[in-house]
Each structure stands twice: as structure tokens, then as C-alpha cells.
Amino acid sequence: MKILALESSALTASCAICEENLVVCESSITAGLTHSQTLMVMVENMLNNAKQRLEDIDAIAVSVGPGSFTGLRIGVSSAKGMAKALNCPCIGVSTLWALARNLEGMEAIVCSVMDARREQVYNALFDMRKGKKSRLCEDRAISIDELIEQLRLMKYDMPIVLVGDGAELCYDKMKQVLDVRIAPPQLRLQRAASVGLCGLEKLKSGEFCLESEVIPTYLRLSQAERIRKELGGKQ
Numbered sequence: 294m295k296i297l298a299l300e301s302s303a304l305t306a307s308c309a310i311c312e313e314n315l316v317v318c319e320s321s322i323t324a325g326l327t328h329s330q331t332l333m334v335m336v337e338n339m340l341n342n343a344k345q346r347l348e349d350i351d352a353i354a355v356s357v358g359p360g361s362f363t364g365l366r367i368g369v370s371s372a373k374g375m376a377k378a379l380n381c382p383c384i385g386v387s388t389l390w391a392l393a394r395n396l397e398g399m400e401a402i403v404c405s406v407m408d409a410r411r412e413q414v415y416n417a418l419f420d421m422r423k424g425k426k427s428r429l430c431e432d433r434a435i436s437i438d439e440l441i442e443q444l445r446l447m448k449y450d451m452p453i454v455l456v457g458d459g460a461e462l463c464y465d466k467m468k469q470v471l472d473v474r475i476a477p478p479q480l481r482l483q484r485a486a487s488v489g490l491c492g493l494e495k496l497k498s499g500e501f502c503l504e505s506e507v508i509p510t511y512l513r514l515s516q517a518e519r520i521r522k523e524l525g526g527k528q
Contacts, residue, residue, distance in 0.1 A: 354386055393417070414435060453472065
């Protein structure tokens with residue numbers, strides 16, 4: 294099975310083609326450009342450079358969040374459009390799960406963290422020890438202080454490794470009280486290859502749906518919705 298994967302949940306825009314356990318090709322950019330400018334251009338260039346045909350793709354995988362509201366909408370709508378045109382399955386993948394897959398093979402508790410502003414992070418925990426890939430909690434928005442307290446109470450007997458664009462932020466606050474490490478720069482940010490490998494697993498297990506059913510997972514209200522709520526719903 295050959296899968297085309299898209300990642301646009303944060304600053305990094307990335308696309309990849311995965312086939313079984315092989316990353317056939319991947320393109321990534323973290324330069325502050327909008328994903329509407331870069332993502333589909335990257336896909337076209339990657340396909341051309343790797344001599345791959347869109348018609349040979351068996352499924353589309355896309356990071357569905359949490360993450361940037363605008364970035365997620367661009368990635369999900371692009372994936373759904375291609376899946377509909379190709380009449381192939383569309384697979385939504387948790388951004389936090391895909392981040393943890395960056396560190397597959399590492400003996401550690403992986404703590405995926407994305408900066409959600411206001412001293413909060415989007416977070417999930419995964420047990421990657423002894424070849425396992427076990428989710429320890431659901432995706433959530435949580436304050437950094439609350440996350441630190443939870444990790445202290447859990448008393449893991451393995452190092453905790455931070456991955457994601459919130460890793461440095463959390464590391465600076467955690468390193469004095471926890472046995473915590475930070476993923477190396479080349480593995481720290483979102484990668485479409487990891488989205489693709491997660492998507493292949495879901496495809497093989499039958500966890501896919503119509504493209505119309507793939508929707509972004511935001512986990513919290515947008516800034517405009519928060520302001521409206523704070524104002525009591527007033528216009």
C-alpha cells in the first residue's frame with residue numbers, strides 16, 4: 294500500500310509518501326510561510342522529483358490536530374479534496390501521536406507537547422518501551438504546571454522525552470524537578486512521514502472513513518470564540 298501524507302498543524306509544512314515501512318520521499322519546510330502558499334506546491338514538486346504518480350496512491354493521510362486552526366483547515370481540506378478526486382480512503386491522524394512516532398524505537402515515555410499559548414500545551418503521553426507504542430492518555434489541552442504535577446505523581450522509572458514545538462518551553466520548566474530530556478532538533482517537529490506511517494497502520498486495521506468524515510480536532514475554542522464567550526455571547 295502506498296500512502297500520501299500531509300502535515301500542516303503548526304509552523305512546519307510537510308508531505309511524504311510511505312509504502313509499508315519505507316519512506317519513499319518527504320519534503321518539509323519551517324520558514325514561516327503560510328501553508329496555503331507551500332503545501333500543495335511541495336506535494337507537486339515531491340511527486341515530480343521522486344517520479345511518483347498521484348494515480349498510484351492508495352490512500353491519503355493527514356494530521357487532524359490538535360494545532361493551528363488555519364493550518365489544520367488547509368491540510369484537512371487539501372487531503373479531502375485529493376481523496377475525493379482519487380476515490381481513495383482518507384485517514385485522520387492525531388498530530389500528537391505522529392510526533393511520538395518520530396521517536397519510535399526509543400526506550401522512554403514520550404511526552405508530545407505543542408505550544409497552545411497562555412502557558413498551555415496540547416499534550417499526550419505514550420509508552421514507547423520494549424517496542425510498545427501504547428497511548429497513556431487522550432489528546433488534551435493542559436497547563437504546563439498541571440502537566441508537571443501529573444508527571445511528578447506518576448513517577449515513571451524511565452526518562453521522559455519531550456517532542457514537539459512545545460518541547461523547549463516545557464523542558465525549561467521541567468528539568469529541575471523531573472528526569473526529562475528533549476528530542477534532538479531533527480526529530481522534534483512534525484513530520485509527514487510519521488503521519489504516513491500512522492496512517493498505514495490505521496488503513497491496515499480498517500480505521501479509515503469517507504473524506505467527508507475527516508474533520509480537524511481543535512481541543513479548544515478559537516480566540517474569537519473565547520472572546521465571545523468571555524463577553525457573554527454579545528456581538
